[in-house]
Amino acid sequence: MSKAHVRNGEGLSGYFFVLPAVIFMVAFIGYPIIYNFVMSFQKVDIMTLKSATREFIGLANFREIFSAPELAISIGNTVMYTAGCLVIQFVIGFLLAVFFNLGFGFQEKLRGLMTVAWMIPSTVVALLFKFMLSPSSGIINYLLVATGVVKEPIGWLISQKTALWGVIFANSWIGIPFNMILLSTGLTSIPGELYESASIDGASSIRKFTSITVPLLKPAIYSVLVLGFIYTFKVFDLIYVMTNGGPVHATEVLSTYAYKLSFVMYRFSEGAAAANVLFVCLFVVGLGYLKLIREGEEIQS
Amino acid sequence: MKIKRSSLRNAGLDIVGLAVTVCFLFPLYWIFISSLKTNAEIFRVDQTFWPTSVSFVAYVDQLKGELNIVRPFFNSLIIATGSMVLSMCLGIPAAYGLARFELYGKKSIIMSFLVTQMLPPTLILTPLYLIFARFGLINSYLSPVIADSTIAIPFIILFLRTYFIGLPKGLEDAARVDGCSRFGAFARIILPISTPGIVTALSFSFIFAWNDLIYAMTYMNETVMRPMTAGIYNFMSKYGIEWNRIMAYGVVLVLPVVIIFVVLQKYIIGGMTSGAVKG
Amino acid sequence: MKKILAILSGLLLVSFLVSAEPTEVKLWHYFSGPDAPWFEKVVSDFNASQTKVKVTSQMVPREELLKQYTIGLVGGNLPDIGMVDNPEHASFSAMGLFLDISDRMKGWEGDGKFFKGPWKSCVYQGKVYGIPHNSNCLALYYNTDMLKAAGVTPPTTWDELTAACKKLTKPGVYGLAICGIGNEEGTFQFLPWILSSGATVEKMDSPESIKSLTYLTDLIKKGYMSSEVINWTQADAEKQFATGRAAMMVNGPWNLSAVKTDAPSMNWNLTKIPKDKVYASVLGGENFGIIYNSKHANEAWEFLKYMSLPNVMESFAMAAGKFPPRSDVMNNSKYWKSDPLLKVFAEQMEFAMPRGPHPKWPEISSAIFTAYQESFTMTKSPTQALKDAQKKIDKALVK
Numbered sequence: 001m002s003k004a005h006v007r008n009g010e011g012l013s014g015y016f017f018v019l020p021a022v023i024f025m026v027a028f029i030g031y032p033i034i035y036n037f038v039m040s041f042q043k044v045d046i047m048t049l050k051s052a053t054r055e056f057i058g059l060a061n062f063r064e065i066f067s068a069p070e071l072a073i074s075i076g077n078t079v080m081y082t083a084g085c086l087v088i089q090f091v092i093g094f095l096l097a098v099f100f101n102l103g104f105g106f107q108e109k110l111r112g113l114m115t116v117a118w119m120i121p122s123t124v125v126a127l128l129f130k131f132m133l134s135p136s137s138g139i140i141n142y143l144l145v146a147t148g149v150v151k152e153p154i155g156w157l158i159s160q161k162t163a164l165w166g167v168i169f170a171n172s173w174i175g176i177p178f179n180m181i182l183l184s185t186g187l188t189s190i191p192g193e194l195y196e197s198a199s200i201d202g203a204s205s206i207r208k209f210t211s212i213t214v215p216l217l218k219p220a221i222y223s224v225l226v227l228g229f230i231y232t233f234k235v236f237d238l239i240y241v242m243t244n245g246g247p248v249h250a251t252e253v254l255s256t257y258a259y260k261l262s263f264v265m266y267r268f269s270e271g272a273a274a275a276n277v278l279f280v281c282l283f284v285v286g287l288g289y290l291k292l293i294r295e296g297e298e299i300q301s
Numbered sequence: 302m303k304i305k306r307s308s309l310r311n312a313g314l315d316i317v318g319l320a321v322t323v324c325f326l327f328p329l330y331w332i333f334i335s336s337l338k339t340n341a342e343i344f345r346v347d348q349t350f351w352p353t354s355v356s357f358v359a360y361v362d363q364l365k366g367e368l369n370i371v372r373p374f375f376n377s378l379i380i381a382t383g384s385m386v387l388s389m390c391l392g393i394p395a396a397y398g399l400a401r402f403e404l405y406g407k408k409s410i411i412m413s414f415l416v417t418q419m420l421p422p423t424l425i426l427t428p429l430y431l432i433f434a435r436f437g438l439i440n441s442y443l444s445p446v447i448a449d450s451t452i453a454i455p456f457i458i459l460f461l462r463t464y465f466i467g468l469p470k471g472l473e474d475a476a477r478v479d480g481c482s483r484f485g486a487f488a489r490i491i492l493p494i495s496t497p498g499i500v501t502a503l504s505f506s507f508i509f510a511w512n513d514l515i516y517a518m519t520y521m522n523e524t525v526m527r528p529m530t531a532g533i534y535n536f537m538s539k540y541g542i543e544w545n546r547i548m549a550y551g552v553v554l555v556l557p558v559v560i561i562f563v564v565l566q567k568y569i570i571g572g573m574t575s576g577a578v579k580g
Numbered sequence: 581m582k583k584i585l586a587i588l589s590g591l592l593l594v595s596f597l598v599s600a601e602p603t604e605v606k607l608w609h610y611f612s613g614p615d616a617p618w619f620e621k622v623v624s625d626f627n628a629s630q631t632k633v634k635v636t637s638q639m640v641p642r643e644e645l646l647k648q649y650t651i652g653l654v655g656g657n658l659p660d661i662g663m664v665d666n667p668e669h670a671s672f673s674a675m676g677l678f679l680d681i682s683d684r685m686k687g688w689e690g691d692g693k694f695f696k697g698p699w700k701s702c703v704y705q706g707k708v709y710g711i712p713h714n715s716n717c718l719a720l721y722y723n724t725d726m727l728k729a730a731g732v733t734p735p736t737t738w739d740e741l742t743a744a745c746k747k748l749t750k751p752g753v754y755g756l757a758i759c760g761i762g763n764e765e766g767t768f769q770f771l772p773w774i775l776s777s778g779a780t781v782e783k784m785d786s787p788e789s790i791k792s793l794t795y796l797t798d799l800i801k802k803g804y805m806s807s808e809v810i811n812w813t814q815a816d817a818e819k820q821f822a823t824g825r826a827a828m829m830v831n832g833p834w835n836l837s838a839v840k841t842d843a844p845s846m847n848w849n850l851t852k853i854p855k856d857k858v859y860a861s862v863l864g865g866e867n868f869g870i871i872y873n874s875k876h877a878n879e880a881w882e883f884l885k886y887m888s889l890p891n892v893m894e895s896f897a898m899a900a901g902k903f904p905p906r907s908d909v910m911n912n913s914k915y916w917k918s919d920p921l922l923k924v925f926a927e928q929m930e931f932a933m934p935r936g937p938h939p940k941w942p943e944i945s946s947a948i949f950t951a952y953q954e955s956f957t958m959t960k961s962p963t964q965a966l967k968d969a970q971k972k973i974d975k976a977l978v979k
Contacts, residue, residue, distance in 0.1 A: 013483045014402025021395035021454055022410060028451050029417050032428035039427070046675060049431070049654045096321070104314035110322045115570055116562050117326070121512035123530045124551040128332050131544050135808060136825070139331060142348045158807050160957045173328065178573065185574045234421035237514045241533075246762060247810050247957045248950065258423040263519065266650055268427050275424045286419040290412060344823060346752060430651070440657050522648045522657060524640060535641055542816055 033279075036272045044269040061273040065261070071274065073249050074257040077164060078278075081253055082232045084168040085175055089228060092172070093179025100180070101187045111184060115177040122174070126241035129170035133157055157243050163250040167239055171232065179224050186220025187213070219292075226289040233282055254278040329555075336360070336549035343544050359549035370529070370536075370553055376442075377511055377528035377554075383446040384453060384510035385503055391450070392457030392506075393499065397487055399458065400465035401473075411462070414455040422515045425451070433520055444520035445528070449513050453506035460505075460572060464498035465491065501568040504561050511558060529554045602627075602634040603879045606659035609866075610642040613815060614837040615900035622896050626886045633879040635661070643763060649677055660874040661883060664710065665764055666701035666865050667935035667945065673704035674939035678869035682708045684881055690888045690906065697863045697934040698905035704939065710869030711884050712905035714897055716832045717861040717932040718772060719924050720854065721839065724847040726753070726827040734851045735828075738776075738795055741854040745804035748827040756799060757817040757826035760809035762953050767935070767945045768864055769814070769830055770796075770952050772853050775860035775933060784948065785963075785970040792856070793962035797955045810956050822846070832864060833925045834901040850924040863932040865905060903929055940976045947972035 040061055042054040065071045100111040117125075132140050133156040141153035156166040190213065198208050214221075236255040239245060245252035245260065255278060262271030335343060336359050338352045363370040399407060425448075433444045468491065476486040492499070517531040524535050529550070536550060562569060611619045616639065623637045640648060642665070649672060652658040664672055672678060685691045685708060698712035722734055730748050735741040745755025759769045771781070773796055779788035799805040812820070814831055815838075821829040822842035830853060839848065852859050868887065870880045886892060890909045897904045903925070904910050916926045935941060951969035954960040960968070 014398050014404050016484075017394040017398025017402070017487075018404060018410065021391040021458060024391050025414070025417065025451065025454060028429065028432075028447055029420065029425060030413075032425035032432070033420070035428035035431075036424055046650055046653060050434075099321070100318065102314055104311045104318065106315045106318055110318045112566050112570060114322055114325055115566075115573065116329070116559060118573065119508055119512075119558050119562055119569070120329075120555055121514075121530060121558065123512070123514050123533060124332070124555050125328075127533070127547055127551055128328055131335070131548065132328065132331060135806075137344050137544065139348055155807050158811065158957075160959050173325075176325070181570055181573050230419050234419075234423075236422060237512075237530075241514070246953070248762075248953045248959045250957070250959075255421050255423045258421075259426070259515075262423075262427050263647060263651070271423075272427060275421065275426075278421050279424050282419045282421065283416070286416065290415055431654070434654055434656065437656075522640075522644075522652070524638060534644060535639070537641075542819065 036275060039269050040272040040276050042269050044272070046266040046268075049266075049268055057269075061269045065270050065273050065277075070249060070252065070257060071277075074252045074254050074274075075277075077249075077251060078233060078253040078281075080164060081168055081171075081235065081251075082229060084165070085171050085232045086225060086228050088168065088172040089175035089179045090224065093176045093224070094183055096176065096180040097183035097187055101184060111180065115181055118174055118177045118181075120174070122237035123241050125170055125174055126238045129166070129173070130157060130242050133166050133169075157251075158247060160247060160250045163243055163247060167242055167251050170242060171235065171238055174238075175228060175232070179228065182224045182227075183217065183220055186217045190216045222292055223289075226285065226292070229285055230282060230289075233285075234278065254281075332548050332551050332555070336545055336552050338545050340543050340545050356545075359543075359545040360553075362546065363549060363553075370550060372525055373527055373529040373532035374553065376526060376532075377530070378557075379442050380445050380449065380513075380517065380528050381507045381511040383442055384449040385507045387446055388450045388453035388457055388506040389499075389503060392454045392502065393461060393492075394487070395454075396458045396461035397465050397491065400462045411459070414458050417451065417455045418459075426515065426519055429516075430519060438520075440521055440523045440526055442526070445510070445513065445517045448516035448520065449510035450506075452509045452513075456505055456509070457502040461495070461498055461502055464495060468494065497568060497571075500565060501572040504565050504569060505572050508558060508561065602632055603876050605633055605635045605661060605874075605876050605879050605883060607635050607637045607661040607663075607868075607883070608640050608645060608648070608659040609637060609663040610640060610645050611663075611900075612639055612641065613834060614841070615834050615902065618896055618900040621899075622887055622892060625892070626883055629886070630882075633876075633882050635883050642765070650675070653677060656873075658871045658873065660871055660876050660880045661868055662871055663713070663866050663868050666698060666712065666863070666867050667764060667768075667937070667941045669701050669710060669867050669869070670704050670937040670939045671942050672869075673707075673709040676872055678709035679872050679874065679877055680707045680709060681711075681870060681881065681884075682706075688885065690885070693906050693908050695905055695907050695910075697932065698865055698867070701865075701934060701937045702867050702869070704937070710867040711888055712865060712867050713887060713893075714900070714902035715863060715865035715905045715929065715932075716834060716902050717864060717925055717928045718769065718830050718832050719850050719852060719861075719928055720828055721821055721831055721848055721850055722828045723821070723824070724849050726824075730827075734849070735854045736851070737854050738856050742799070742802075742804070744828070745799060746802075749804050752825065754806050754820070754826045755804040755828060757812070757820040757829040758796075758805065758809055759812050759814040759817045759830075760952060760956055761811060761813050762949045764942075764945050764949075765813055766949045766952070768862055770948065771862045771933075771935065772830075772860045773856075775862070776853070776858055777856040778858065781935075781944065781948075783970070784951065784973060785966045789966050790963050793952060793955050793966060795856075796952070797958075797962055800956055801958075807956065810953050818842070821848075832901075833903070833922060836901045836921060850921050852924065852928055859928070859931065861928040861932040863929075863934045865902070943976035944973050947976070 041056055041058060043057045044054055048054050100107045132138050135141055135153040135155045135158065138153070144150045145153060154162060156162045194212050195208055198212060234255055235253060236259065239251055239253055239256050240259070243251045245256040254274060258271050258274035258278060261267050261274055334350070334352065337355050337357070339356050339358065342349060342353060398404070399411060404410070429448055433439050438444045472490050473486040476490045477483070481489060512530065514530040517528050521527050521531065527535070533550065537547065607623070609619060620637065623635050627634050638659070646668065649658070649662060653675060662677070690711070694712055695715070698715050702708055702710040702712060726748055727734065727744070732744040732747050735744045741756070748755040760766050773792045774781070774789055777788040777792045779786050779792060783789065800807050800809070814835065817826070817829045818831055818835045818838050819842070820826040821831070822839050824846070853861065868884055870877050870884070874880055888906070890906065893904045893906055894909050894913055896902070898915055903916060910916065916922045935945070938944065947969040951965040954965040955962045
């Protein structure tokens, strides 16, 4: 930080406000990120984790993880999981937002009540849905069988084919209220006069939706999708508790795989490499979002 | 604003809305009701939507023995409160500084706080472990407190900065005329009128830390030190698939969050819509 | 004279004060089933038997404990005494977790009195890193009433087992429950099937191994065994059996008391795990070692010696449903040979094969449990799963 830029004492006291937090974040986020980056080019296992000097092995960690089938499976699952969650959350969240915007007595209260799901610890949501989805004592299978939808209980989290859908289902439950609330706020900010004048012009409901609601809702839609992406793509707790990536990697995602490499197999440098792959994916999408926010701020100011 | 609508339509929508909400929140009902059942009833072929006899055995058992629920509950409380205090001490002034001062590199600072919200915890897990190990912080409350604060601080800064920008500029100037220092003006004028924003930030930072699993699980291996989220593993290995106990554990873990939510609902929804990213 | 008395009483006081402050020795274990209180009793009896050492024990779940040991080597938080599953002992010895106690063997009454299998699991590169504490193996539990109702006799061969399962399986009841979880516990349950067909751990892709895995996978395919076994621990399998949701299960002697408590009115019995070519069982059991950096190694050794005393070992093993790893204790006692249930396990103990010992055992085991999980979930064919496992084993052994 150059002193020349600080014009008077005012500026200095500004740093006094900001610096503690910045130093904290540099120490506990910035430094670890760099450390992790360096570590992904070194050979670090349980024997060398503590030692000061470590052997640099170039891209060997990346080569190792990319040659194992698990990484491709994890990436595939992460993408599927993220896409599945985003679609379900968004569609249902959107429908609910529209519904709870129709204007009726309880709408505020009920909409508010539903948001509680978003705050429940993932650990609990995971256990709860694991319980509800279990073949032997789960309520979901019970209802499916009782209503004749299926003949036999489905081993949702036990079968390779359905396990990923099981975790998508659980995460969507958390994500729907988030989508709903953000989209609701967007909807209420659309001035009612726009619809009224469109009605006078004889526009149909569909036409009003496509030419008024959707374009004006764009900022809210973008932020819901991008924030949803970030939150979903880096999922750990939910899957770790619900399936631990199983059965046989059927729900293995990048974070659980990176975690396992580091803290189950103790191949710390390979774990670091996998975490970096995850970070790059998030960063690319995140940058797009930041650009969006910047544009938003420029408009604001 | 809708001007006229029939009360019939209104009532109809209320009923549909109620039904939708009830269906959506059914899992919360289920966790509670299952915690009041005996394990035999849970494993019965015919499911019951209300326990045939309400049993508190799942709760009572967890108050006894070495692996009881009391200690993890207080551990969670200590960690969440600790993280909340630390993040507030660092986050509020920083939010204010970034809202009110022209600082060199301000844009980059704000940007990098935004970036940290995208970070997967697994990215910093091992390096933080080594830092904590070097300073002997493994198995102290400080390690999850610090790690959880790395999620809460950026949130607080980004959220409160917008909040502070929204306050009229003249406020501090008036105080400064009265001879207050910049910090004095901040403490005496800005903080008191920012209560709603601060309460939102407070509850979010508390909940981030309360809900955390990965940091506590990695940095605390002493069973008695673990918070409820991480303690669930010790608990499950003891009881196996005894769902009534696990659900009772879940109820206790969820309760503070629900209480905070009920009391501060308005603020929390405000925080969500400000673009909060869950940790 | 007065002076001397004063000094003497002073010395007495000092020694009293010193002895009033016993050295605290931390111990980690993972006994969490019906065996847990009996182990706690060994600890409290030891603490009451003398005044110099106080052992404080802590239960840490098994999988968690492995993680704690490993990262504890870095983070520095370790107990003075640690329990370890015997196949994993060698790898931790290689990592340097346990203290070399070879020197303490001289003059110790227990030296040379242990069975070869358990003892060798404590030895790595000729040095002793721990003491076996208990042994166990597996057998087939069966629900007598269900078998009678279905008109089957306890199966002794794989063919009989399939036939029995076919008759026993009905809505809500599976023929057989095993533990097929993806960790060492599952490997322990899986290996008897491998060994019974004449296969060996060294060649997991042999036709015999493939036959074994195909056999078990078919039990799931035919619906005789739940596909949920991939998530079940041995404790979970016990719950299935005790609640009548499985007519038979494979489990160890430590769950005898659990079945008795959970299903007091059920009629059940034991037999050997059905065989293909030979009866096979795998040696299970836990060892205790002193942690490498313990400041109280001498005090810790006092506890290990106490825990290995013939009478202490015998009464723990009897109460907790285990077998003593000391041959003299086993041979001098009638208990295991006369109890009708334990007799079945005792017979299996004679040919129970140890896993390893090998410093790379965790990786070998990981390859094995991945293979059966892949097959049980129909992700891969048994042949493909085992071929892939063999590749991983070969790679681990070269490294």
